[in-house]
Amino acid sequence: MANQNKYVTISGVSFINIEKSQFLNSILIPRIKNEEKTFIVTANPEIVDRTIHDHEYKEAVLRSDFTVADGVGILVAAKMNKMNIKERIAGYDLLVDLLEFGNEERLKVYLLGAEESVNKKASDHVKVNFPNVEVVGRHHGFFDMNDDRIAKEINETKPDIIFVALGVPRQENWIHNNIDQFNKGVFMGVGGSFDVLAGTVKRAPDMWIKLNLEWLYRMMKQPERFGRNLKILKFMIRQLPIFKRK
Ligand code: UDP
Numbered sequence: 001m002a003n004q005n006k007y008v009t010i011s012g013v014s015f016i017n018i019e020k021s022q023f024l025n026s027i028l029i030p031r032i033k034n035e036e037k038t039f040i041v042t043a044n045p046e047i048v049d050r051t052i053h054d055h056e057y058k059e060a061v062l063r064s065d066f067t068v069a070d071g072v073g074i075l076v077a078a079k080m081n082k083m084n085i086k087e088r089i090a091g092y093d094l095l096v097d098l099l100e101f102g103n104e105e106r107l108k109v110y111l112l113g114a115e116e117s118v119n120k121k122a123s124d125h126v127k128v129n130f131p132n133v134e135v136v137g138r139h140h141g142f143f144d145m146n147d148d149r150i151a152k153e154i155n156e157t158k159p160d161i162i163f164v165a166l167g168v169p170r171q172e173n174w175i176h177n178n179i180d181q182f183n184k185g186v187f188m189g190v191g192g193s194f195d196v197l198a199g200t201v202k203r204a205p206d207m208w209i210k211l212n213l214e215w216l217y218r219m220m221k222q223p224e225r226f227g228r229n230l231k232i233l234k235f236m237i238r239q240l241p242i243f244k245r246k
Contacts, residue, residue, distance in 0.1 A: 010239070029101060
């Protein structure tokens with residue numbers, strides 16, 4: 001029988017094995033209430049694959065407090081090695097859940113990343129749909145990684161949650177390099193989620209998500225991601241038990 005460990009390790013990355021609602025209610029919400037600084041990585045195969053060749057990035061990912069499985073590929077990789085991950089936790093879904101909680105508790109949120117126009121639209125979307133969330137600041141994602149003014153400015157706004165949409169590897173690297181300056185805050189890399197909030201990119205219809213086919217929908221809608229998809233395929237092949245050394 002597949003095991004039910006609290007953590008499942010895939011290529012050196014340790015995933016918390018938990019349902020989304022439990023992760024939110026029994027871990028994240030108490031940590032936000034206690035103002036405990038928290039770094040979350042929502043990792044898909046592309047992220048795990050990157051940690052194999054990119055040492056700086058691996059350090060950033062391993063530094064996180066929690067890595068959750070954001071991608072059917074991670075669940076499949078676990079299964080292929082006789083492990084079981086309870087549920088996929090999509091970064092976008094977690095972002096929306098956190099905004100809902102933020103709306104109930106009047107939390108302060110900072111939006112870092114994406115193109116300026118996307119960032120602005122995402123911020124407007126949050127203000128309209130989660131009116132009690134205080135968007136304490138926002139900044140586009142095309143800045144110099146060594147420019148520490150951004151982190152200083154964010155810190156001054158004392159946000160409870162900092163969503164970082166800089167893509168892989170910049171978002172996790174930025175969090176890793178800057179989190180020490182903060183006394184509190186949930187930091188989460190959210191990839192292309194601002195594009196979805198802004199309405200410039202559509203998520204797959206619910207049925208595709210339920211059938212675990214969001215990746216296929218994305219592949220069809222964004223053929224320019226072909227190179228990235230090929231890397232994911234190679235990663236999946238390497239997860240086959242025959243390629244694992246004991
Ligand atoms: N992005 C950014 N700065 C950069 C590179 C990317 O702000 O230097 C943004 C980009 O505009 C997009 C997001 O990061 O909004 C990541 O998008 P991607 O499709 O790569 O994310 P995924 O969802 O695939 O992780």
